[in-house]
Amino acid sequence: MLHYLDNAATTPVHPQVAQVMVDVMTRDFGNPSSRYPLGGRAGARLKEDRAAVARAMGCTPGEVVFTSCGSEGDNWAIRGGAALNKRKGKHIITTAIEHSAVLQPCAALEREGWEVTRLKPDRAGHVSVEQVLNALRPDTALVSMMLVNNELGTVLPVGEAARAVHAADPRVLFHTDAVQGFLKVDATAKGLGVDLMSVSGHKLRGPKGVGALYVRSGVKLPPMLLGGGQEGGLRAGTEATAQIAGLAEACRLSRGAEDWKCMSALKEYALEELGKALPQLKVISHGEAPHICAVTLPGYKSEVVVRVLGDQGVCVSSGSACHKGKPSHVYAALGLPKAWLDGALRISFSPDSTREDVDALVSALTQAAGSLFTTLS
Numbered sequence: 001m002l003h004y005l006d007n008a009a010t011t012p013v014h015p016q017v018a019q020v021m022v023d024v025m026t027r028d029f030g031n032p033s034s035r036y037p038l039g040g041r042a043g044a045r046l047k048e049d050r051a052a053v054a055r056a057m058g059c060t061p062g063e064v065v066f067t068s069c070g071s072e073g074d075n076w077a078i079r080g081g082a083a084l085n086k087r088k089g090k091h092i093i094t095t096a097i098e099h100s101a102v103l104q105p106c107a108a109l110e111r112e113g114w115e116v117t118r119l120k121p122d123r124a125g126h127v128s129v130e131q132v133l134n135a136l137r138p139d140t141a142l143v144s145m146m147l148v149n150n151e152l153g154t155v156l157p158v159g160e161a162a163r164a165v166h167a168a169d170p171r172v173l174f175h176t177d178a179v180q181g182f183l184k185v186d187a188t189a190k191g192l193g194v195d196l197m198s199v200s201g202h203k204l205r206g207p208k209g210v211g212a213l214y215v216r217s218g219v220k221l222p223p224m225l226l227g228g229g230q231e232g233g234l235r236a237g238t239e240a241t242a243q244i245a246g247l248a249e250a251c252r253l254s255r256g257a258e259d260w261k262c263m264s265a266l267k268e269y270a271l272e273e274l275g276k277a278l279p280q281l282k283v284i285s286h287g288e289a290p291h292i293c294a295v296t297l298p299g300y301k302s303e304v305v306v307r308v309l310g311d312q313g314v315c316v317s318s319g320s321a322c323h324k325g326k327p328s329h330v331y332a333a334l335g336l337p338k339a340w341l342d343g344a345l346r347i348s349f350s351p352d353s354t355r356e357d358v359d360a361l362v363s364a365l366t367q368a369a370g371s372l373f374t375t376l377s
Contacts, residue, residue, distance in 0.1 A: 205250050
């Protein structure tokens with residue numbers, strides 16, 4: 001039996017989401033731009049789905065642009081925002097614990113002559129508003145701060161920072177990577193006061209291959225793709241109607257605070273049971289977000305532990321799936337001892353996770369700790 005506790009990497013597609021996608025692919029499969037009735041139905045459904053995603057994001061439908069994933073949204077926001085605001089200056093502020101989809105575009109811009117300030121977190125994985133304001137310069141064009149860290153579960157003060165930055169300099173664009181925070185914490189685009197916000201479907205029981213970028217009305221972001229004029233002329237190409245329908249249905253399925261309460265209670269249960277079964281286990285981050293926590297077994301190699309657990313049908317990770325086994329820049333930024341870094345594990349939940357999943361994790365991890373050799377690190 002599979003016990004899946006790596007929901008920060010991806011989530012199983014909800015059966016209701018899958019059915020909606022099948023309906024679109026087999027019944028309402030027309031091109032939304034076509035003029036005959038089949039195309040008209042597809043166009044009408046696309047309009048309804050855009051409105052559903054906009055409601056979940058807390059903005060107007062005209063401020064939602066569909067993308068292929070969160071990484072595309074991040075790249076577009078960073079590079080597009082920089083291009084839009086380059087006359088103001090060539091300085092970007094971000095954090096050292098962002099997803100690679102933010103850090104890599106920033107690094108690419110750096111190679112093109114931009115300056116990038118990467119704010120370091122404290123030992124608990126937090127970055128303060130004061131750090132952002134202290135880094136602000138007259139030539140700052142863009143600030144990008146994630147809403148929820150994907151490896152620690154820490155919630156960054158995006159709303160407070162966006163308001164403070166805009167108060168200090170209204171011309172600065174503020175982007176947030178909300179991929180891990182969307183529908184997991186009480187935050188919306190308008191409520192946060194950001195200019196750009198990227199989200200992804202497969203983190204919330206929706207399909208892979210679809211995301212959305214909030215572009216605040218009045219922000220003239222350069223187009224991602226030129227062609228037929230879809231997505232308000234910002235991203236050409238026939239819309240991926242089935243994936244978009246899946247994202248919209250996943251948004252409709254969210255129960256908000258009810259889901260958050262269930263995931264938070266399960267996380268606390270997991271940390272309590274792991275602490276009792278494995279006294280040597282240390283908590284790296286409880287995570288303020290309800291669905292992510294990070295722990296470590298000092299002296300063990302996390303990649304080995306992950307494989308051993310996987311062989312028993314228990315899925316957790318050693319950090320972001322995008323690292324592919326490489327050391328996590330997020331954990332390293334905390335200044336943890338090497339033994340803690342080597343043994344780090346991320347556990348993440350969805351509204352469908354159960355106590356049985358946690359019990360299986362505790363049992364498998366206890367067996368692994370008893371059978372594996374520790375290292376000298």
